[in-house]
Amino acid sequence: MITAVIIDDDSNIISGMRGLLTLFAPQIDIIGEADTVLSGIAAIENLKPQVIFLDIQLTDGTGFDILEKINEKQGKIESHVVFITAHEEFAIKAFRFSALDFLLKPVDPGELKKVIEKIIKTIEKNNEFSNIELLLENVKKEKNNFKRIALSNSDGIHQFEIADIIRCESDDNYTKFFMKNGRVILISKTLKEYEELLKDSGFLRVHQSHLINLKYLKSYIKKEGGNIIMQDNTNIPISQRKKELLQDILFKQISK
Template sequence: MKTESKHTAIIIDDEPNALVVLRKLLDIHCPQVEVLASVLNSIEGLEKIKALKPDIVFLDIEMPQMNGFQLLSSLDEINFHLIFTTAYDQFAVKAFKFNALDYLLKPIDPVELKSAVKKINEKSAFLPQQLEQISEMLHESEKGHVPGRIAFPHTKGYRFISLSDIIYCESESNYTVLHLVNEPKFTVCRTLGEIEDILITSHFLRIHRSYLVNTKKIKEFIKGEGGYLIMENEIEIPVSRNKREQLGSILKPN
């Protein structure tokens, strides 16, 4: 019988009850994880990470003195597996998924906890761009905004692209091709559905199963049978029948 790998962990959360609950859940459901320390503030958490060098850090985001992102930015390198614990939901969940980051929503579900711990040996290295991206996304979401730029994952890492530079996005199997202003197209390692999820509150609209367009880059909407858009780069894009009314209402002058 295959035995599970042993791991050491630190829990950082400014809520005493959250520390107790997570530690108990780990004892019961993830006995292969040894908790080296549970700390109530990010300053002490930073010291413990440097001193104890854990395999895993369970990190709350919103904390006084220094939030979770500021703590991570204070480290020379992130050489541990990071699992965020957060009370954020909806947009934040999409942001975490888009950035391929592990997270646990409070109150923590034991099944989700076991799944996150199980994935530790499968995860690749944490990149600084992911930290910058998720911090910016959550900050903007608190104000009801979508960030002005997003770090899109590709085969060599992440690349920040301004949303205003995207004319439209085109599905290509499990990848998406971004058609940009004044530069070649760019292929990202996310499906069109995943990109739609993260841009849903912005000025982007899924007008066809294969296309997500920046409505600010539409030059002309040709109605009637076989309706289509002419984008700023003169490319014609088909509009699904069930999207024509919604598109028309968006483009209608106020």
């Protein structure tokens, strides 16, 4: 069995989560509950659960406050954290940049099953949960000012400076990340998700299969349908509908 605690200030959410976990994830053993920051910290310290289902907004603070206090006391978080939240755009973006799981209220059974399956697959792996520290770093920042991103694949969770990503390439339902140091990492998420995540960080999707970091754009070649050369010397095609947008961006950069 996988031990877990639920921290939420809504008793209906707690009872609802208990019911959903009983039906759809019987391998999860709820060993504790809490409804405040203080009781949540005590539950985690005393029970040491493998999984924490954590609400963002609590009566005496936030779920982030709990993680910060545990981090300060123990040096690191040693539990899988699954946030339960209303649709809070900034928080959700921070979760995605940090490769952390979240469930939107009301909790969808299908999404819950996906999260539990992911936890079961990774529970035996050696994980330092450093992406929780990245989350705490990100939630303190101004909106859309994230500097690092966590990428999760079968090998574990890897953190990178966003500025070191040259480009991303679609590979069916996977995305390949090409890094400044030559490293390539394959992630089991679509390019569309990363387009949405990185569009405010200087990235542009120039083709259905290519998302580029504009700061690594070396040259733009108009002939033969149009393509661009990146600083790693890769040749990237440009879709017809993105040519004008790219030209506008380049013109603005030259005009500065």
